Amino acid sequence: MFVVTLIAKAGALQPALVESLRNAWGGQSAQWLAPDEAAEFAMERAPDNGPQVWTDLQEQSVDLVIQPFTGRRKKMLLADMDSTMIQQECIDELADEAGVGAHVADITARAMNGELDFESAIDERVGLLKGLDESIIGHVLKTRISYMPGGRELVRTMKANGGFSALVSGGFTAFTAKVANELGFDENRANTLEIAEGILTGKVVRPILGQQAKLDALGEITTRLGITADDVIAVGDGMNDLLMLSNAGTGVALHGKPALQEKCDVRINHGDLTALLYLQGYAKTEFA
Numbered sequence: 001m002f003v004v005t006l007i008a009k010a011g012a013l014q015p016a017l018v019e020s021l022r023n024a025w026g027g028q029s030a031q032w033l034a035p036d037e038a039a040e041f042a043m044e045r046a047p048d049n050g051p052q053v054w055t056d057l058q059e060q061s062v063d064l065v066i067q068p069f070t071g072r073r074k075k076m077l078l079a080d081m082d083s084t085m086i087q088q089e090c091i092d093e094l095a096d097e098a099g100v101g102a103h104v105a106d107i108t109a110r111a112m113n114g115e116l117d118f119e120s121a122i123d124e125r126v127g128l129l130k131g132l133d134e135s136i137i138g139h140v141l142k143t144r145i146s147y148m149p150g151g152r153e154l155v156r157t158m159k160a161n162g163g164f165s166a167l168v169s170g171g172f173t174a175f176t177a178k179v180a181n182e183l184g185f186d187e188n189r190a191n192t193l194e195i196a197e198g199i200l201t202g203k204v205v206r207p208i209l210g211q212q213a214k215l216d217a218l219g220e221i222t223t224r225l226g227i228t229a230d231d232v233i234a235v236g237d238g239m240n241d242l243l244m245l246s247n248a249g250t251g252v253a254l255h256g257k258p259a260l261q262e263k264c265d266v267r268i269n270h271g272d273l274t275a276l277l278y279l280q281g282y283a284k285t286e287f288a
Helices: 015-025 050-058 090-097 101-112 118-127 135-143 151-160 173-183 211-225 239-247
Strands: 002-007 031-034 038-043 063-068 076-079 164-172 187-196 199-205 232-236 250-254 266-268
Touching: 002 015, 015 038, 050 063, 063 266, 076 151, 076 211, 090 101, 090 118, 090 135, 090 164, 101 118, 101 239, 118 199, 135 173, 151 164, 151 173, 164 173, 164 211, 173 187, 187 211, 211 232, 211 239, 232 239, 239 250
Parallel strands: 076 164, 076 232, 164 187, 232 250, 250 266
Antiparallel strands: 002 038, 002 063, 031 038, 187 199
């Protein structure tokens, strides 16, 4: 048995569209998870024309996900931070304060799309921050960082249902510690900026947490909790998230870079982080 989930921005999902697709695919009665925002219906087998319908619905600003019905409600959330749980790339914001924002942002975009080696790219970008006072981190956190809509609801709802949440970022611990605390994550992992006498040295403390480290986190945390990778829903936006997303039970590319979207089956481009709850069958009335 499969479940088809349709998600749009609040108020943008038309009942007629849901019923039309349900009828075309011979699905069971549609269930509304949130009025005019998210709906689902079950069907016996995945449709052959799913990829084409996904493309058509994207043009109508509607996300479509088809997945097995059994096992979709997960026991753990594994999330990227930059451009996933927060709306910015923290290193880009630091660089902008240092007057090298455009150059660093270009490197970040290319690295997240898989065009550059992640470790080399982070070394190059952090090198441009050399000499900044460490107080700049607190300033950026206070004035430049905003949370992705739906993040608090996602973490709180999964925790309220016995789930574990881990924030695993290629960014920096100075940011993940704050974000994890604000959103209620149980654990966070990230890179560490080297600081000497209150000044950024332009170096990253080794080892660098990249794509493999995120996959390692998936294995280490699930083993510790006594669950499997199939019990995990993971979310990210860049190519350094690919291994994590590919090996989790459900891997979600949220507003993902083009290169990542090409490799992911579950793609959310119009919904926010609450989409990860809808995919698990939670109704909006069940959000914590």
